[in-house]
Amino acid sequence: MLDIKFIRENPEVVKQGIANKNDKNRIDELLELDKKRRDIIAHADELKSKRNSVSQQVGQMKKSGQDATEIISEMKRVGDEIADYDGKLRTIEEEIDTILRFIPNLPHSSVPVGKSAEENVEVRRWLPEEFKFENDFKPMDHVELGKKLNILDFERGAKISGSGFPVYKGKGATLERSLINFMLDFHLQNHNYSEIFPPFLVNKESLRGTGQLPKMEEDMYTIEKDGLYAIPTAEVPITNIHRDEILNERELPIKYVGYSACFRREAGSYGKDSKGFLRVHQFNKVEMVKFVKPETSYDELELLVKDAEDILQALNIPYRILMLCSGDLSFSAAKCYDIETWSPAENKWLEASSCSNFEDFQGRRANIRFRNEQTKKPEFVHTLNGSGLATSRLMVSLLETYQTPEGKIVVPKVLHKYTEFNVID
């Protein structure tokens, strides 16, 4: 959520930022409501002030035995008038809130302006030693490999739950679990995060806090009876850990890492890149979340990307970093880097991680603040998060790049102590 004061004072900046995000703006309408709101408050507060002082008089009159009937009936009228203003105010504030919650975060000045994913900018790439984009043999894709080695079962997953709910079997299941543990341990040991194991179902307020609601309602699985939603990412529960809190400045930055299953309806995206793991309704992800002081958030973003990259380098998997252009940024993000890993069989890059700085957008929505030691005043924290990483797309790259000409999978060295086997055949 943007600051209404900022919008009031910089309407053109806000409009431009929204336009760069390919969103439509209702800023003029918003500012009109804002003006109305302040008028009503001024009137209502004046009446309330009057009521307060007169009511006190009534008390004193009664105590001294004087008759206050006339004042009381007048105050009753004032009370009705106040109720009237308060009613109007509530309506207007709801309207303002609705508009405000649909306004996206503004892109940071370093973000290239662009319409769509085509205009994202490749920042750098990292390739293992002796890596070649051309294989000496025709690589199998992950679905074939999964079937041949009996480690993935998409058909049975579809039987149990529906398409997009993969079943991992045997060494495939062990490999998945090992990957998750490896990534968690790596961040804990090398990057100084503390671990969170969050709830996978959350309430509405949490989703509003991180910005999935109201806009992404259709993309979420719901459990209506209890008013709960299946999390699309661990970002939601982990960021909301500190909702409605004022943190101590000295605690910052707070860095959490946590595993969760992630659930996405992916409404309307059937048919596109939907083979096997490329688009699923349930996948596993290790997520990093940071709460930081505003002035450090862009440095923290670079470090966050680095933390995710370290995992891929340890696994020796080729990847590249993209800086998203304004039009491809998510609703809540001010700046975002995607990490894409290479798939030899698809012959293309696959998004395996997304690292974003939300600045104070989530902080304001979720009311997460810290007390500035200089000014003694609470300020909104900046929040960041990044996948470190999502296993499904990563698994595609891993299986495909580690396959041998005979169709076996060599397990990456760093995973051996977790899997306790070195080859899948």
Added chain:
RNA sequence: GGAGAGAUGGGUGAGUGGCUGAAACCAACGGUUUGCUAAACCGUCGUAGGGGUUAAACUCUACCGCGAGUUCGAAUCUCGCUCUCUCCGCCA
């Protein structure tokens, strides 16, 4: 699922209709004292929204879990909800 108790500022906790934005204590912060540390003493110390100001000062309003209601006036009375704790039942 059943029965009961509770929810007040960073913490403990007082407060049952007007003198309470809220006692007291603790913590924190500033200061005095002091070889050092400690102690003692003095002071400051909630959040949000209007108005005001270059910025402050200042001023008004709201907030005692959340939402309605009663009243001239609600932390305090009524109703609904949520959460926490204790006991019973069920259960991984």
